[in-house]
Amino acid sequence: MVDQTAQIQTHTDIPQYVRQLGRNARQAARVLARASAGAKNLALGATAGAIESRRAALAEANRKDIENGRRNGLDSALLDRLELTDSRIDAMAEGLRQIAALPDPVGEISGLHFRPSGIQVGRMRVPLGVIGIIYESRPNVTADAAGLCLKSGNATILRGGSEAIHSNLAIADCIQAGLEAAGLPGESVQVVGVTDRAAVGELLTMPASIDVIVPRGGKGLIERVTRESLIPVIKHLDGVCHVYIDDEADTAKALEIAYNAKTQRYGTCNTMETLLVAEAVAGAILPDLARRFREAGVELRGCPQSLALVAGMNPASEEDWYAEYLAPVLAIKVVRGLDEAMDHIDRYGSHHTDAIVTESITKARRFLAEVDSSSVMVNASTRFADGFEYGLGAEIGISTDKLHARGPVGLEGLTTQKFIVLGDGHIRR
């Protein structure tokens, strides 16, 4: 087992240290790929138990991070995200038990069929191999991401923010205890034990040891990872999500959906940032809706046509159509109809999640087929775009990429499929 006690390591040769983690992970991945669902679930359950029984040690490690953070002037939002409260510790353990309860995706064989040559061809679901997770602030990601990767049979190298290093290493200790209880290699989950930023650069350039990089954090982090990585990245960029209220919308549904998509939570990537309204119904819908938004404290920024319908709205600038506010601010635009709405979404949106409210099946079908986003919805709030709501059980992120996994990425997105061929001495003629 690797030396992975809850202390920051000092290494003069960081590239060498990180490359060794990569070799360890590759070896562990071969064992994990053939580990039984029982062994993996045992490790997840034992990790959950260790997190609960070592609550005091976790809190103590977290206190160190919080104190350092205060000393280094972290703002209160960051300090809040960093904190491991009692309920967050409970949630980590509960999350691991939920992952244990999900079906194991590894080994599933699909589409096995006979070909005219007599061979049988199908596909088998298998782990990706080694997954590198690069994340910021929230220490619970250490447990969540390690749990999802372990269940899907992948080895993991976790690189959290330096501000959370003590918390992350304390959680890593619990994971080590869980792996040991299940007889799985300790190197299945490794937390990078140095805070030097050079470690990230090294991780991104080890394609022989790491199969996929998953960055979780702000735009700056994701852009750096995308730019520097020589390894495929499952990334999640902006969520500039739209609701389009069609001229054939049911007014009551339109009001409910638009209000929910904006106000149910402001800071999430599936929150509506721009509302598009067909001009035929704008006069009937916008004044009511604007009143509700104002009562909720949402600032409204409108196009000239909507400004004419609702008094006291601020004018929207070109930048507002591109904005991911993550705040109680909403841009509103009146459009002629479906085509202009889809043009707007294509031009300004981020291809994350977009919804239409309409009673017309023809327009619903067009919107579903033609809007090129990872989630496209009819008569439902964009806030549903989420791994739990979709029934994936848990998600490692929401991919805005098109290749491989698109939308919420659960266990299946952490696996791949290989072809299997069964014969009985068959040769090619």
Added chain:
Amino acid sequence: MVDQTAQIQTHTDIPQYVRQLGRNARQAARVLARASAGAKNLALGATAGAIESRRAALAEANRKDIENGRRNGLDSALLDRLELTDSRIDAMAEGLRQIAALPDPVGEISGLHFRPSGIQVGRMRVPLGVIGIIYESRPNVTADAAGLCLKSGNATILRGGSEAIHSNLAIADCIQAGLEAAGLPGESVQVVGVTDRAAVGELLTMPASIDVIVPRGGKGLIERVTRESLIPVIKHLDGVCHVYIDDEADTAKALEIAYNAKTQRYGTCNTMETLLVAEAVAGAILPDLARRFREAGVELRGCPQSLALVAGMNPASEEDWYAEYLAPVLAIKVVRGLDEAMDHIDRYGSHHTDAIVTESITKARRFLAEVDSSSVMVNASTRFADGFEYGLGAEIGISTDKLHARGPVGLEGLTTQKFIVLGDGHIRR
């Protein structure tokens, strides 16, 4: 429609020219994504017709390339690949008609199910968008690749080798005729009309215009593309394929499969390059097999143990275990059993296609589960690893990547899935 007559264009500003192709493609992709299967099939059929009716023009353009090639000292293998014989022209047209006959993957909805919240969640298969194909020599790739991309609803930018530019542009003219007959945008398929190498560098760095790059050609091309591309690449590297003859193999099947996997065709990526034999049966199998290989003119390079069993074999060096010969040469290694065979495949193989010959279901199951290759086979020749043999209809290449498409890539590999959500005014609580 873009100017795309069969002549090489001269552009002083190559980056600007290539970026314009990208913008054209992006626009065409939006139209293609919603084109009906009927329109796409009509375009494919009309292109096939144009290829047949313009046979003389194609031959004339190809003659120019062949003459230039001779003048520039291309070797005979390259000149052969470059040539558009009558039967190759027929094959291009026939290939397009076969693609037209395949089911349209676009719009397929799968897994639509109700969630506890009341929403219905499923996935819809959609085109990737714009695909850049970078290839060498064989002009038939122009028709094959354009056909597959068109059928899967993607716009294509094709960049063939400068040695084939006249042939490629003449084929592009036929495709233009086909698109026009179907009322689809001419920019759906664009052949880069300049021979300057800078055009490739430009294509690889336009992520806003191109969604995926597919390189088809030699190792040098693929390595350059992988290194320089800022766009996801579906790539195909080496095929260092193995057959492992287990100690519980049926001898007759073992002899047939090993012989077929090596000799049915030497130059293909799914040809066996290393034969592994369990030591318990090596004495019974290798002398017979070696005699058959020698009769076929295959040079054998063996490990010390196999040298002791078969007189006159050449000794294999460490490099032989890594070699993709693509020639009548075979490396042979005696191993203790399944574990050593799988270790060897993991260490020296290229994760392309590997086969076991055994009557043991336990060992077959382990080999299928544990060998991490894009195709894993039991009692069948590695030569079956191919889109047609697998029933994919046609392939744009064989991916040795793990993300997205793995193994032969057909129409499905040129698409992605988005989530669709259907509600009836549902909001998140």
